Amino acid sequence: MGYFTSIYAEDLPHRAKTVYMYLRDRADRDGRCYPAIGTIAKELKLSRSTVKRAIADLEKTGHLFKEQRWRENGGKSSLLYTLKL
Template sequence: MYLHDRADKDGKCYPAIGTIATELKLSRSTVKRAVTDLERTGHLRKENRWRENGGKSSNMYYVKL
């Protein structure tokens, strides 16, 4: 529900794992595990995002609406 509530009309959102964990009062590992489970069941697609300097940014999530 968290990602669904934050997704735009196309089902895209990009909160950081740390942000999700903080707002839901969960550990980062619990959030990562939940994202993996949602990917495996086809409810979510995750895409890595990168900064211009080559550093990793937050993931882009595509939620099945």
Template sequence: MGYFTSLYSSELPHRARTVYMYLSDRSDKEGRCYPAIGTIARELKLSRSTVKRAIIDLEKNGYLTKEQRWRESGGKSSNMFYLKKADTR
């Protein structure tokens, strides 16, 4: 059975599937990654708004959780994403 089988058979919009695959490709073996929204949008050739909607879709459906990261100066940094395995959620 393929790694993304449950993702393919889900009711998620294609934007969410695409973003999940992107994040999966960039995550470590624990499923963590922290690309910026702008980086995801640029590399996938999607708008920032579309990427944000995709992340919301993935969170609602249990495919990922996110955590805000902070700089030492107190400013916001990119989010930390924690992916759940597509076939084991």
């Protein structure tokens, strides 16, 4: 089980577990990744709203930290997700 032992033990909805596994698969060794919500939704065949709810579930339980990234011109860039490893 390794990577997912703690996530399996949590009382989380399946959507949150699925999104966590997706993000974990794409994270670097520090647990950081930045896929777009639309990309996550498309690849997992979930709605964007379901992905947003899953991310909120993971933030609430401390499995994920979300940070807005910004472009040099002040515009929004992608979100940076940092997973608790």
